[in-house]
Amino acid sequence: AQSVTQLDSQVPVFEEAPVELRCNYSSSVSVYLFWYVQYPNQGLQLLLKYLSGSTLVKGINGFEAEFNKSQTSFHLRKPSVHISDTAEYFCAVTRSGYSTLTFGKGTMLLVSP
Amino acid sequence: DGGITQSPKYLFRKEGQNVTLSCEQNLNHDAMYWYRQDPGQGLRLIYYSQIVNDFQKGDIAEGYSVSREKKESFPLTVTSAQKNPTAFYLCASSIRGQGADGYTFGSGTRLTVV
Numbered sequence: 001a002q003s004v005t006q007l008d009s010q011v012p013v014f015e016e017a018p019v020e021l022r023c024n025y026s027s028s029v030s031v032y033l034f035w036y037v038q039y040p041n042q043g044l045q046l047l048l049k050y051l052s053g054s055t056l057v058k059g060i061n062g063f064e065a066e067f068n069k070s071q072t073s074f075h076l077r078k079p080s081v082h083i084s085d086t087a088e089y090f091c092a093v094t095r096s097g098y099s100t101l102t103f104g105k106g107t108m109l110l111v112s113p
Numbered sequence: 114d115g116g117i118t119q120s121p122k123y124l125f126r127k128e129g130q131n132v133t134l135s136c137e138q139n140l141n142h143d144a145m146y147w148y149r150q151d152p153g154q155g156l157r158l159i160y161y162s163q164i165v166n167d168f169q170k171g172d173i174a175e176g177y178s179v180s181r182e183k184k185e186s187f188p189l190t191v192t193s194a195q196k197n198p199t200a201f202y203l204c205a206s207s208i209r210g211q212g213a214d215g216y217t218f219g220s221g222t223r224l225t226v227v
Contacts, residue, residue, distance in 0.1 A: 006155075034215055041221065042220050044203070099144060099210045100161055104152060
């Protein structure tokens, strides 16, 4: 079985500050990892994904994430956030041969001026 | 533009009534999925389908039913057997039905049962 833990339910941050949203996964085999963003009352939009190769993955809107196999982590980072980044962020995991994603409970990023 | 359309966006029903949520995609994706979202609980898988006329239960299938008669359509029925149906429902699709492809999501249907 696979699971995802998002360690923070809310992360408040000031505009232009850096942010890190934490995600840890559990799986005994190789995994594929995703970060999605959800704006209020909307569906989820893919930010970035790790399938293989370079452990540093760059995504849309200036976000990036680093896959750390030894720490079983896939933390999302942005060096300088904007008010418009206020949204809920979901980490998800799957593995080869699986057709479904398992999602974490989400982290609400609250950016204030 | 290709995408996934969920309708309606908001739905109100009386307790004890069945209700069907629509999900249509024009992406020519093989697989479709239904997730339920509750505050603080993330997304939980209800049902998924990798090909027409076939579908599998997810983690919380009790009280729900689906059909996949056409590749582009995957309606979800919330039956009166679902104990707590009020939630935000998300439909998604993937190109080949492999998790590594990731999902494309619809904009969701918020169901309120009174």
